[in-house]
Amino acid sequence: MKRILSVVLTVLLALSGVCALAEGITVAVPNDTTNEARALLLLEANGIIKLKEGAGITATKEDIEENPLGIEFQEVEAAMVPNVLADVDYAIINNNYAIDAGLKPTRDSFLIEGAGSFYANVIAVKAGNEEDPATKALVAAVESQQVADFITATYDGAVVSTVENPTDGYDADVDYGALAGTTITVAASPAPHAQILEIVKEILAAKDVKVEIIEYSDYVQPNMVVDSGEVFANYFQHQPYLDDFNANNGTEVVSVSAPHVEPMALYGGKQADLTALTVG
16 A cells, blocks of 8 residues: 555655646736837747847747747736736736835846846937937936936946936036926836936026926827927937837937846746746
8 A cells, every 4th residue: 555655655756746837937027019029038048949030129928939948928017917926837028017016136136137238228208309308307317417327326237327427417418497497297207217317307407407207107198298298308218219119100209318227137036036037
C-alpha cells in the first residue's frame, strides 16, 4: 500500500510540474503599440526573447521570433498594468504609472532601461503653435535648472533630466509683459508630469503668467484636447508614441521640448526574483 501511495504521489507531482510548465510564465505589458514594443525590446535586450528582424519600435507579441520560456504575454492598457501585477508573474510598467502605484523603479524593479533619450517625454502643442510666445515661455520654464534640480532630488533615478543646458526659467526673446495675465493650459498625467509642472507654474507665476494643469489618467485624451485646441499643450508621452498617435488618428500635435526620460522597468508579481526568466 505504501508503495502504491508513493507511486501515486510521484505521478501527481509529475503531472503538477507538467501543468505548471503548460501554464507558462505570464508577463503583463502595455497594449499600445509603441509601449508594448518598448517592453518587448527590454526583454530582448536581456536575452529573454528575440524579435523578428526589423520589428523595431512598433513590435507586438506577434513579432516575437523566439520565446524559449513559452512566456504568455497579457496586453493591458498602460494605466491598468500596475493593477494586474499581483495576478501575473511579472509586469512591465511605464514609470509614471509605477510612481503613481507607489513603486520605485530603482528599488523595486528587476530589469530597467538605461536612461537613453530615445524615449524622452515631450512637451507638445498643436502644429502651428511652435513659435507662440506661450510655447516658448513654457519650454524655457520646463527646461530650467529649477526643474532639473527638482527631478534629481525627487525621483531617485526613476525620472532623469535630459536637458543639457538648463535655462534660468525664462526665454530672453519672450515679451513676458505682453503675456502677463494669460493662462497656459497643460494636459498631464499625475506623476511625474503634473508634479514637475508645479515647479513650472511657480516659475511663470513670477511673470504673472498662470499655468493651469489638467490631469488625465489615459494616453488618448491629452492629445485629442490639444489637437482640438481645447488645451494649449500636453506633457505625458514620449516621441515614438506621439508619432504613432498622429499617424493613426490624423492629429497634428508636435513636440517642442524633451525635458526628461522615464526608464521603463519590469517588476515581480507572483515572482520574487528573475529566476523564472532565466534562459538556458
